[in-house]
Amino acid sequence: MVENRPLLSVISHLILIFGVALIALPIWITFVAATHDEARMLQAPIPMLPGGYFWENFKQTLFGSGLSGTEIAPVWRMLGNSLAMALMISLGKISISLISAFAIVYFKFPFRMGFFWLIFITLMLPVEVRIMPTFQVVANLGMLNSYWGLSIPLIASATATFMFRQVFLTIPDEMLESARIDGASPMRFFWDILIPLSRTNIAALFVILFIYGWNQYLWPLLITTDADMTTIVMSIKQMLEASEQSPQWNIIMMTALLAMIPPIFVVISMQKLFVQGLTETDK
Amino acid sequence: MATIKLDQLTKSYGPDEVLHHISGDINDGEFVVIVGPSGCGKSTLLRMVAGLETVTSGEISIGDKMVNEIEPADRDIAMVFQNYALYPHMSVGENMAYGLKIRKTPKDEITRRVNEAADILEIREYLGRKPRQLSGGQRQRVAMGRAIVRDPKVFLFDEPLSNLDAKLRVQMRLEIRKLQKRLGVTSIYVTHDQVEAMTLGDRLMVLNGGYVEQFDTPIELYERPASIFVAGFIGSPAMNFLTATGGDGLVVLDNGTALATSLKTSGAVIAGIRPEHLIQDPEGVLPVRVEMLEQLGANTLVHGVLDGTDTQIVASVTGIQSLPINDVVRFSPAPDELHLFDAKTEKRLS
Ligand SMILES: Nc1ncnc2c1ncn2[C@@H]1O[C@H](COP(=O)(O)OP(=O)(O)OP(=O)(O)O)[C@@H](O)[C@H]1O
Ligand SMILES: [Mg+2]
Secondary structure (H helix, E strand, O other): OOOOOHHHHHHHHHHHHHHHHHHHHHHHHHHHHOOOOHHHHOOOOOOOOOOOOHHHHHHHHHOOOOOOOOOOOOHHHHHHHHHHHHHHHHHHHHHHHHHHHHHHHHOOOOOHHHHHHHHHHHHHOOOOOOHHHHHHHHHHOOOOOOHHHHHHHHHOOHHHHHHHHHHHHHOOHHHHHHHHHHOOOHHHHHHHHHHHHOHHHHHHHHHHHHHHHHOOOHHHHHHOOOHHHOOHHHHHHHHHHHOOOOOOHHHHHHHHHHHHHHHHHHHHHHHHHHHHHHHOOOO | OOOEEEEEEEEEEOOEEEEEEEEEEEOOOOEEEEEOOOOOOHHHHHHHHHOOOOOOEEEEEEOOEEOOOOOHHHHOEEEEOOOOOOOOOOOHHHHHHHHHHHOOOOHHHHHHHHHHHHHHHOOHHHOOOOHHHOOHHHHHHHHHHHHHHOOOOEEEEEOOOOOOOHHHHHHHHHHHHHHHHHHOOEEEEEEOOHHHHHHHOOEEEEEEOOEEEEEEOHHHHHHOOOEHHHHHHOOOOOOEEEEEEEOEEEEEEOOOOEEEEEEEOOOEEEEEEOHHHEEEOOOOOEEEEEEEEEEOOOEEEEEEEEOOOOOEEEEEEEOOOOOOOOOEEEEEEOOOOOEEEEOOOOEEOO
């Protein structure tokens, strides 16, 4: 809006500030809790201002055995597991969807539309719905407690396939034709033309899928029994239940803080491409 | 360098046949323009030569080699598309080099050829830019450059100038013509613009509804159109058509006027006369009731009807003329400029 009405801008600022506070407050509390010692966190009014134990908590959480007196793996290990899982899921999803969208858009083969709809139907079958049979398959393949088991069942993606299909459909046919005249093989066309032209879409999807993978909870919980394979998201819940005494909020909150960093890093580093993807017009 | 031979080419999409038995030979180094109204199958024919559309029946040969089943890349052709189809993520230089790179041409050879082509087209200073940083005319040049670096046997153009403004179109038209003469590469050029076709082509293939109406030089097309369609399509303003009855050495128009001809005809015929071949003449046999004048400076277009009928007539007279509206002005056809067509088959009676 170009209009300049003081009352209106006051109101919109109030609404925005309220929204920001609503989202930022829990994060602030998490941060504050991570800077106090255990004893302070158990006293009645929880602190609203940072304390002086940030580095101690940080060191103990990241490199120590985390929670004292439990068998939970150190947090750096769990961060590594989560990172591996999230990367395998997001990169796996992107590669498989790129290839299937390529096949569906650019090749004529029998039952092409049939395959497309088959892929599309899997939208109705998220992991939660097919969890028992999937578990069975993964167990039979001996993939329990492995990175493969954590990521492979989550890799197939109808949404991403569909999205890349739409992207490919916006690329003019002449692009393919001139590549054919230039002598590019189908895979050459895929690498040299399609991938660079979908670069911004790939980045946007990577952000979304990385966070999706990072936040997986139910599936890792089900197939990892080995403490060394625990992911960070599931560990937070375990930490709450693990100790016999009352929960060590300072450590748990520090873990939560650490768990937030990789997704934030991914969002920030991909932001430029992400925005380009939304504003770029000519293909 | 190569000749192209089309032999009984047919194209169907499902049950619809869109091209019917197209035949024609294109000589080495010749510039052939395929021209016709929208939807007549020009692009389809060109794309069949390129190998981008399959051939339903018939044969295409390039340089004595039958190419029906050969991939576009192996036909040794280059094509310029209407929307240029430049790769948006590659610089101008990379766009031009891409085909050579795929063919594993040595690096220094690629650089040499790209620079050479860039010099010919005067786009050297843009080599590092992306296509989106260029104007339409510059993109057009890059598309041409991409075609010429490959040093192909055949150039194919599909309405390459239709996205440019009128002035640039005239300029690029001349450049394409000069370039083609200089390189001597056999070329096929598709357009629906008859002026572009007449100025560019050594020969024109006039297509109508998937049939070849005539395949000849621009002058021949103008002087001896093979059918009413060609006669009406070539030349601007279009030829006047008058219904008439044939006779020995003359035809009789509906209003009773007799026009002399060297032919002996009978039955219903269509007499055609171009606007520029109607000469203002107080003794003329064609009385035209003037309805409107279009002053173009160099000449004046007189729109009217043949007096006593409602047949529309356009005459083009030189200079600025102010003829009285609604008066009858007499014209006589220039000698030997009367074209006669069979009223039923619409073919020329020669
Ligand atoms: N893929 C297709 N499937 C079915 N019919 C098609 C297909 N491509 C073209 N046609 C038909 O073939 C005919 C010729 O099309 P074409 O594109 O060659 O026309 P054109 O002469 O190039 O016209 P324009 O001047 O508008 O480009 C048209 O009637 C069109 O509807
Ligand atoms: Mg066309």
